[in-house]
Amino acid sequence: MPEEKPAGQLVRMLRQQLESWQRAGLTHLPKARLQTAVPPACLESPAVGQTPAGGQTVSGGQTALESYRVLPIESDSSASGKSTKASAGQQEDRAAALARLAAKVARCRRCPELVRNRTQTVFGAGNPHAQLVFIGEAPGADEDRLGEPFVGAAGQLLTDMIEKGMGLKRSDVYIMNILRCRPPGNRTPTPEEAENCRPFLEKQLAIVQPKFICCLGACAAQNLLGVHAPISRLRGQVHSYKGIPVVCTYHPAYLLRTPAAKRQTWEDLKLLLSLMGLPIPTSSRPKTEVSDEE
Numbered sequence: 001m002p003e004e005k006p007a008g009q010l011v012r013m014l015r016q017q018l019e020s021w022q023r024a025g026l027t028h029l030p031k032a033r034l035q036t037a038v039p040p041a042c043l044e045s046p047a048v049g050q051t052p053a054g055g056q057t058v059s060g061g062q063t064a065l066e067s068y069r070v071l072p073i074e075s076d077s078s079a080s081g082k083s084t085k086a087s088a089g090q091q092e093d094r095a096a097a098l099a100r101l102a103a104k105v106a107r108c109r110r111c112p113e114l115v116r117n118r119t120q121t122v123f124g125a126g127n128p129h130a131q132l133v134f135i136g137e138a139p140g141a142d143e144d145r146l147g148e149p150f151v152g153a154a155g156q157l158l159t160d161m162i163e164k165g166m167g168l169k170r171s172d173v174y175i176m177n178i179l180r181c182r183p184p185g186n187r188t189p190t191p192e193e194a195e196n197c198r199p200f201l202e203k204q205l206a207i208v209q210p211k212f213i214c215c216l217g218a219c220a221a222q223n224l225l226g227v228h229a230p231i232s233r234l235r236g237q238v239h240s241y242k243g244i245p246v247v248c249t250y251h252p253a254y255l256l257r258t259p260a261a262k263r264q265t266w267e268d269l270k271l272l273l274s275l276m277g278l279p280i281p282t283s284s285r286p287k288t289e290v291s292d293e294e
């Protein structure tokens, strides 16, 4: 009969195991398994842990959602309740770093055709400390005029997806594009333009340090992940960018033209919510914008 360990020793062993997983890049544990009150041994090799640490793609969809219920692991500082001042300082630092980068972007002239046609650069907007970053394709006419990403009809739909669909606030997330200048006629960015702007994209992500990324549309997904697969194959799965879980879905502009795709986008948002360890709102979901009914 195996020797029974004292409760204190078991807690220490569990804590060491969790810290080891956290150092390895694991940020979440499956909620369903924790709820079954099975022993710690059942937490080994959780499916969701393969995503951020291993950079693998994992199938999503409704079946996967059920197995991806997750709970966030509290960081040391949040667990101990310390460092409110440090967080405020970090937020200031990130805002200042983003402002410095935005000023650099505003002077950028790497894409001559875009520079000739732009009204202004469109850097990005949102919470510098956001856990979730949305990445779109490029500024459109409204964004070029106002200097902010996703402010037209597609932007309103994105706001609804975030607020009515996911139950978050738009001001809590960070939103940016693959390009920071509008391509004439809203054409698709060329590979060269995406490459030119990539250092800015990477720097912005490095400053914000999101825990999750959502790519909106094929251009964003293919450029961020460095793949050529169509969005219909990239969506419904969990990808990885430098260890950060990435969910891809359709661009809101495409959803405005193709309402039938909203059902799949809702599945993708539910996958994202599950990864984030957040509840899936049922009553506040928009019935006309992103819904199961369509």
Ligand code: SF4
Binding pocket: 105, 108, 109, 110, 111, 112, 114, 115, 121, 179, 180, 181, 193, 196, 197, 198, 200
């Ligand atoms: S799209 Fe990016 S790289 Fe090209 S000019 Fe604008 S800021 Fe510079």
